[in-house]
Amino acid sequence: MQLVKARVQNFKCVEDSGEFAIDRVTCLIGKNESGKTALLEALYKLGPVETDKASFDEEEFPRRHLSTYRQRQQREPANVLTTTWELEPDDVVKIEDILGPAALKSPQVVVTKGYDNVVHWALALDEAVVVANLLRGADLDAPERAPLSKAESVKGLLSDLKSVQTPSDKQTVLLQQLTTKFPHGDTEAIVRNALTARLPRFVYFSVYHQLPGRVALNDLKQKKAEAKLRFEDKLFLALLNMTSTGLDDIEGIKELEKLVMELESVEAALTDEIKTFWSQNTHLEVRFRYDQAKPSDPTPFNQGFVFNTRIFNTRHRTTVSFEERSHGFIWFFSFLVWFSQVRKEYGDNLVLLLDEPGLPLHGRAQKDLIRYINERLRPAHQVIYSGHSPFLIDVENIFSLRTVEDVVTTGSGEGESTEEVLGTKVGRRILSRDKDTLFPLQGVLGFDMAQTLFVGPYVVVVEGPTERAFFEWFSRQLAKRKREALDLRWAVCPAEGAGKISSFVTLFAGRDLKIAVFADYHDGQKAMIDRLEQCGLLTSGHVLRTSRYTKQDESDIEDLLGRDLYVELVNGCLGLTGSQRLPAVKPEKVPGRVVKEVEAHCSGLPPGFPEFYHYKPVEHLLGLRETEIERLPGLKTALDRFEAVFRDLNGLIGRTEVQASAGSE
Numbered sequence: 234m235q236l237v238k239a240r241v242q243n244f245k246c247v248e249d250s251g252e253f254a255i256d257r258v259t260c261l262i263g264k265n266e267s268g269k270t271a272l273l274e275a276l277y278k279l280g281p282v283e284t285d286k287a288s289f290d291e292e293e294f295p296r297r298h299l300s301t302y303r304q305r306q307q308r309e310p311a312n313v314l315t316t317t318w319e320l321e322p323d324d325v326v327k328i329e330d331i332l333g334p335a336a337l338k339s340p341q342v343v344v345t346k347g348y349d350n351v352v353h354w355a356l357a358l359d360e361a362v363v364v365a366n367l368l369r370g371a372d373l374d375a376p377e378r379a380p381l382s383k384a385e386s387v388k389g390l391l392s393d394l395k396s397v398q399t400p401s402d403k404q405t406v407l408l409q410q411l412t413t414k415f416p417h418g419d420t421e422a423i424v425r426n427a428l429t430a431r432l433p434r435f436v437y438f439s440v441y442h443q444l445p446g447r448v449a450l451n452d453l454k455q456k457k458a459e460a461k462l463r464f465e466d467k468l469f470l471a472l473l474n475m476t477s478t479g480l481d482d483i484e485g486i487k488e489l490e491k492l493v494m495e496l497e498s499v500e501a502a503l504t505d506e507i508k509t510f511w512s513q514n515t516h517l518e519v520r521f522r523y524d525q526a527k528p529s530d531p532t533p534f535n536q537g538f539v540f541n542t543r544i545f546n547t548r549h550r551t552t553v554s555f556e557e558r559s560h561g562f563i564w565f566f567s568f569l570v571w572f573s574q575v576r577k578e579y580g581d582n583l584v585l586l587l588d589e590p591g592l593p594l595h596g597r598a599q600k601d602l603i604r605y606i607n608e609r610l611r612p613a614h615q616v617i618y619s620g621h622s623p624f625l626i627d628v629e630n631i632f633s634l635r636t637v638e639d640v641v642t643t644g645s646g647e648g649e650s651t652e653e654v655l656g657t658k659v660g661r662r663i664l665s666r667d668k669d670t671l672f673p674l675q676g677v678l679g680f681d682m683a684q685t686l687f688v689g690p691y692v693v694v695v696e697g698p699t700e701r702a703f704f705e706w707f708s709r710q711l712a713k714r715k716r717e718a719l720d721l722r723w724a725v726c727p728a729e730g731a732g733k734i735s736s737f738v739t740l741f742a743g744r745d746l747k748i749a750v751f752a753d754y755h756d757g758q759k760a761m762i763d764r765l766e767q768c769g770l771l772t773s774g775h776v777l778r779t780s781r782y783t784k785q786d787e788s789d790i791e792d793l794l795g796r797d798l799y800v801e802l803v804n805g806c807l808g809l810t811g812s813q814r815l816p817a818v819k820p821e822k823v824p825g826r827v828v829k830e831v832e833a834h835c836s837g838l839p840p841g842f843p844e845f846y847h848y849k850p851v852e853h854l855l856g857l858r859e860t861e862i863e864r865l866p867g868l869k870t871a872l873d874r875f876e877a878v879f880r881d882l883n884g885l886i887g888r889t890e891v892q893a894s895a896g897s898e
Contacts, residue, residue, distance in 0.1 A: 238317035248656035263637030268657030269619035333366025388418030446555030451537035471574030560593035587618035636660035755787035797867030806853035
């Protein structure tokens with residue numbers, strides 16, 4: 234099940250967040266005190282891994298409305314959390330095993346929870362289809378089906394079966410099966426029970442959750458016995474559970490080698506993760522020590538055994554206490570430990586809620602955290618994290634950003650201004666009205682685009698220098714032939730990658746620039762291009778896809794040239810001859826996109842051939858003489874396609890000027 238929408242109401246500073254979309258990884262960006270933590274805490278209570286954190290308490294109701302709420306609390310407990318979930322194929326199969334095919338009208342279900350602390354489900358079941366599936370599976374003949382033909386629900390089918398005076402053997406078997414499977418005829422209850430077991434558990438981890446570097450085992454055992462464990466104690470128990478040794482039996486290990494083996498296995502695993510994702514210092518290794526307490530140490534470290542976590546610096550060849558490391562390192566290490574334990578206990582069916590995860594981290598380390606989230610967490614889990622740092626914004630997934638603001642509206646009446654407090658709101662668009670909320674977004678996008686920025690009054694954003702060079706070359710060739718070239722008012726801006734196209738648009742939309750986008754369109758970035766068009770930042774029609782001009786489902790700008798022309802350029806720039814040449818006729822079972830066909834072909838060339846890179850055919854094209862240009866195969870097709878692109882782009886200028894003129898009038 235995938236969480237796709239959420240809404241929080243009546244919780245702390247959040248009176249009504251409004252419904253907001255949840256992606257695979259979602260960033261809640263907002264300034265301090267905007268309500269980000271409250272949103273995550275509310276979500277956590279739907280199904281927390283810490284079961285004692287599951288209940289909503291009336292003390293968490295917004296204080297300014299609490300007295301009014303108490304008057305109606307018993308008869309009308311307030312709702313807090315409304316979540317919409319998309320069922321995955323395995324979930325649908327599970328339901329169809331119970332109800333048969335097509336029993337669900339929609340693959341989405343809504344799960345809510347409020348101050349009654351009861352989880353409510355809203356499902357869209359087609360009871361008539363369920364009945365039809367059950368009757369089909371029973372293999373009844375026409376006379377046996379006749380008294381059951383009017384049943385529109387399982388409950389009705391049960392009633393009709395019980396009313397048959399002399400049931401046949403098949404009718405009797407069907408009644409027994411239904412009575413066992415649906416004892417009260419409540420189909421939804423059966424589905425709810427099945428889906429409840431499949432609902433992901435939530436993991437909440439705050440910047441304040443930190444593993445202690447030194448633990449006295451006697452003191453910890455006493456806290457556990459008295460049920461007084463703090464979160465930091467749970468973190469240490471999680472560290473122990475990364476080995477095959479728990480708190481109760483670590484003191485029972487009498488063989489030194491066995492103890493060393495257990496500790497070193499965890500040291501190695503944690504060190505590997507740190508070296509991969511902690512670029513601040515790659516010379517750190519984890520070391521654990523398990524020693525008898527020293528009488529002169531402070532209480533409680535002066536009796537029993539003491540477990541120490543230390544960090545070894547391979548450059549300086551010394552260890553320091555875990556607490557002496559930076560707060561950022563301590564946080565990252567603590568999260569690795571806790572997450573390992575949670576996965577060990579609950580598997581991969583988790584939604585991770587990270588509250589201000591990068592707060593103690595340097596900007597570079599925050600980028601490492603984003604990389605960790607994308608490489609380690611995203612493939613198996615949904616992640617929702619909050620922050621207010623520019624470097625916690627993933628510009629490659631900019632449309633997964635949600636702005637969080639504490640909204641106050643102002644008005645006037647009878648000569649006096651008035652304010653209405655609306656509380657925390659979650660923005661559906663990445664552009665906020667509040668300049669403080671927008672500040673980190675502007676900062677990271679400005680940083681991201683600074684090296685590639687080239688703007689004019691009209692800007693067409695393309696992916697990179699290859700696209701820009703093709704635009705300029707074909708525009709010149711068309712102009713020589715007295716055909717329609719690209720209007721000189723267009724500045725062609727390479728964004729240095731498809732992911733940065735959205736960065737450019739987000740940063741400069743609405744700043745008196747007329748922006749269009751021309752982009753490759755294939756599975757790797759279809760969703761990004763589609764969302765760019767749907768986000769509303771660009772004027773309608775200002776996103777142009779290569780597939781529009783190649784008539785292919787997937788294509789790059791190389792397909793705009795056509796296979797004949799592009800293959801000729803590749804053969805020429807690499808000096809391919811004989812059997813090493815790309816064939817004139819496209820072979821079977823090669824990728825549909827010509828650039829992928831070329832990459833696959835070049836990967837099989839023997840050593841000694843020049844390396845293929847995307848700009849190399851452009852360099853070859855730019856160096857051709859006029860007589861060679863005219864003999865290029867497929868040139869006419871390529872010119873026709875680029876002319877169509879330029880005609881559409883030039884038309885956008887005319888349309889924009891007409892709209893601006895109409896607006897001024």
